[in-house]
Amino acid sequence: xxxxxTQLKQDFTEGLSQISRFWGFPKGMGSxxxxxxxxPTPLSLDEVVQAxxxxxxxxxxxVRTLARMGLVHRxxxxxxxxxxxxxxxxxxxxxxxxxxxxxxxxxxxxxRSVRETLEKLEAGTVTGNAAELDFIYKRVRALQEFxxxxxxxxxxxxxxxxLGMTNVTKxxxxxx
Amino acid sequence: xxxxxTQLKQDFTEGLSQISRFWGFPKGMGSxxxxxxxxPTPLSLDEVVQAxxxxxxxxxxxVRTLARMGLVHRxxxxxxxxxxxxxxxxxxxxxxxxxxxxxxxxxxxxxRSVRETLEKLEAGTVTGNAAELDFIYKRVRALQEFxxxxxxxxxxxxxxxxLGMTNVTKxxxxxx
DNA sequence: TACTACGTTTAGTAATTACTAAACATTCTA
DNA sequence: TAGAATGTTTAGTAATTACTAAACGTAGTA
Numbered sequence: 001x002x003x004x005x006t007q008l009k010q011d012f013t014e015g016l017s018q019i020s021r022f023w024g025f026p027k028g029m030g031s032x033x034x035x036x037x038x039x040p041t042p043l044s045l046d047e048v049v050q051a052x053x054x055x056x057x058x059x060x061x062x063v064r065t066l067a068r069m070g071l072v073h074r075x076x077x078x079x080x081x082x083x084x085x086x087x088x089x090x091x092x093x094x095x096x097x098x099x100x101x102x103x104x105x106x107x108x109x110x111x112r113s114v115r116e117t118l119e120k121l122e123a124g125t126v127t128g129n130a131a132e133l134d135f136i137y138k139r140v141r142a143l144q145e146f147x148x149x150x151x152x153x154x155x156x157x158x159x160x161x162x163l164g165m166t167n168v169t170k171x172x173x174x175x176x
Numbered sequence: 177x178x179x180x181x182t183q184l185k186q187d188f189t190e191g192l193s194q195i196s197r198f199w200g201f202p203k204g205m206g207s208x209x210x211x212x213x214x215x216p217t218p219l220s221l222d223e224v225v226q227a228x229x230x231x232x233x234x235x236x237x238x239v240r241t242l243a244r245m246g247l248v249h250r251x252x253x254x255x256x257x258x259x260x261x262x263x264x265x266x267x268x269x270x271x272x273x274x275x276x277x278x279x280x281x282x283x284x285x286x287x288r289s290v291r292e293t294l295e296k297l298e299a300g301t302v303t304g305n306a307a308e309l310d311f312i313y314k315r316v317r318a319l320q321e322f323x324x325x326x327x328x329x330x331x332x333x334x335x336x337x338x339l340g341m342t343n344v345t346k347x348x349x350x351x352x
Numbered sequence: 353t354a355c356t357a358c359g360t361t362t363a364g365t366a367a368t369t370a371c372t373a374a375a376c377a378t379t380c381t382a
Numbered sequence: 383t384a385g386a387a388t389g390t391t392t393a394g395t396a397a398t399t400a401c402t403a404a405a406c407g408t409a410g411t412a
Contacts, residue, residue, distance in 0.1 A: 003296050005304025005312075012316065015289035022283045024200030026370055037319070040311045045389070055372055060390055062370095081380065081388055089315065091322045107198045113191035120179050128181025135216045136181075139265065140188065143213070146267045149344045156351045167351065168325045174346045175332045202400055221359070231402055236360055238400095257358055257410070 009038055013052075028054050029062045033087055036072055042084035070097030092163035099154045111147050118144050185214055189228075204230050205238045209263055212248055218260035246273030268339035275330045287323050294320050 013034040020030025035051040036043060043051070048059050063085055066072040071094050075084045088094050102108075120126055121137045157163055189210035196206025211227040212219060219227070224235050239261055242248040247270050251260045264270050278284075296302055297313045333339055 002301045002303050005302055005309065008293060008296060008302050008304075009312075011289065012293045015286050015293070018282065018286040018289070022281075022286060028370070037315055038312050040308060056389070057373080057391080058371055064390095083389070089318060091319070105198075106194060110191050110194040110198060113187065113194070117184060117188045117191070120184060125178045126181055126184055127178050128184075132216060133181065136185075136214050139213055142265060143267070145341075149341060152348060153344060156348055160351060165321075165325060168329060170350045171347055172328060172332055174350050175336060175343065204400070232359075233361075233403080234401055240360095259359075 009035075012038065026062065028052070028058055029066060032059060032062055033066060033071055036085055036087040037089070039086070042075055042086040044082040044084055046082075048085065069101055070094050090164075092167075095163060096158055096160065100158050103154070103158075111151075114140065114144055114147065185211075188214065202238065204228070204234055205242060208235060208238055209242060209247055212261055212263035213265070215262070218251055218262040220258040220260055222258075224261065245277055246270050266338075266340075271339060272334055272336065276334050279330070279334075287327075290316065290320055290323065 013031045016034035016037075017027040017030035020033070021027045031052050032048060032054070035048060045056060045059060045063075048054075048063075049056055052059070054062075063072060063074070067074055071088050072085050073088060075086065076082070077084065118137075118140050121133070121140060126133060160167065189207045192210035192213075193203040193206040196209070197203045207228050208224060208230070211224060221232060221235060221239075224230075224239075225232055228235070230238075239248060239250070243250055247264050248261050249264060251262065252258070253260065294313075294316050297309070297316060302309060336343065
C-alpha cells in the first residue's frame with residue numbers, strides 16, 4: 001500500500017501541530033514550521049498561505065515569533081519584494097535561541113518575584129508568627145535555590161558553542 | 177517598611193500563578209501549589225478553598241493533576257474523613273515524575289507520528305518526485321534523531337536515583 | 353433509616369487565545 | 383503620480399480552556 005507524498009506531508013504537518021500545542025504554542029505555528037521544514041527551498045508568504053490554509057495575517061505574526069525563537073529565518077531575493085522563509089534545521093541551535101529568548105520573558109519576572117519574597121524575609125521586615133515565618137523562609141529559599149540551579153543550567157546551555165549530539169552524549173554519560 | 181505575612185503569602189502565590197501559566201498550566205494550579213507549599217501542615221480541601229478563593233470543584237480536579245505530577249501528596253488522618261494535601265518539597269523528584277507522566281501522554285503519540293512518517297519513507301512506499309523524497313527523508317530523519325536524543329535524556333533523568341544539586345553540578349561541569 | 357460531611361462530576365459561563373477578513377502602510381513599477 | 387504587489391495591524395469571531403455553582407454519590411453518624 002503506497003502513500004502519496006502530499007499525504008505524507010500532511011500527516012507530518014499534523015503531527016508537528018500537535019507537538020506545538022503540547023508545548024503551549026498555537027498549532028498553526030507547528031504547521032507553518034512543518035511546511036517550511038519539508039520544503040527544499042525557502043517559501044514566500046503566499047506559498048505558506050497556500051500550503052497551510054492559514055491567512056496572511058496569522059502567518060505574518062506567527063512567523064515573527066518563530067523567527068524570534070530562531071526556528072525560521074527570513075530572507076529575500078534581490079529584485080524581489082517578497083520575503084522568503086525557511087526552517088532552521090539545527091534544532092540544538094534553536095533550543096539555545098529559545099532559551100535565550102525566554103530569559104527576558106515573563107518567566108524571569110515571575111522568578112524575580114520569588115526572589116523579592118525571599119529578600120523581604122531576609123531583611124526581617126515581615127511581621128507575623130515567628131515559627132511560621134521561619135518555616136516559610138526555608139521553603140522560599142529552597143525554591144529559590146532550585147530556580148538558580150535551573151537558571152545556571154540554561155545559561156550554561158546558552159553559552160555553549162553548540163549543543164548537539166556530542167554534548168548530549170556527555171551529559172548522558174555523567175548521569176549514569 | 178514592613179510587610180504583613182498574609183501579604184507576603186499572597187504575593188508569592190501570585191508569582192507562582194504566573195509561573196504556572198508560563199508553563200502552560202492553569203494559573204489556579206500554581207496558586208494551589210503555592211498555598212500548600214507555604215503551609216507547615218497539610219491542608220484540607222476547604223482550607224485550600226478558603227486560601228485560594230477557588231471552588232471545591234476546581235481544586236478537586238486540579239489537585240488530582242498536581243498529584244499525578246507528583247507535586248502534591250494526598251493523605252488522610254485516622255478517624256477524619258477529610259483528605260489532606262501537602263506539597264512535595266523536593267523539586268528534583270517532581271521533575272522526574274513530571275517527565276515520567278509526560279512519557280505516556282499525547283506528546284509521545286505525536287512523536288510516534290513522526291516515526292511513522294519516517295517508516296513509510298524507509299519502506300519506499302511513498303510515491304513522488306525522487307529528489308524531493310530524498311530531501312524530505314533526510315529532514316524527517318534528522319528530526320527523528322533529535323527526538324531520540326531528547327527522549328534518551330529524559331529517560332536517563334527518570335532513571336536516576338535522584339536528580340538534585342549534585343547531578344546538576346556534574347552536568348554543568350561537563351558543559352564547560 | 354434519615355441526616356450530615358465530605359469529595360466528585362457535570363453542565364453552563366467567563367476568560368483567554370487563535371484565527372479570519374479586511375483596512376492599512378510601504379515600496380516598487382508604469 | 384496612480385496602481386499593483388507585498389507584509390502588517392486591527393477589529394471582530396470562533397474555539398478552547400479555566401472556572402463556577404450546583405447536583406450527585408458515598409460513607410459515616412445519630
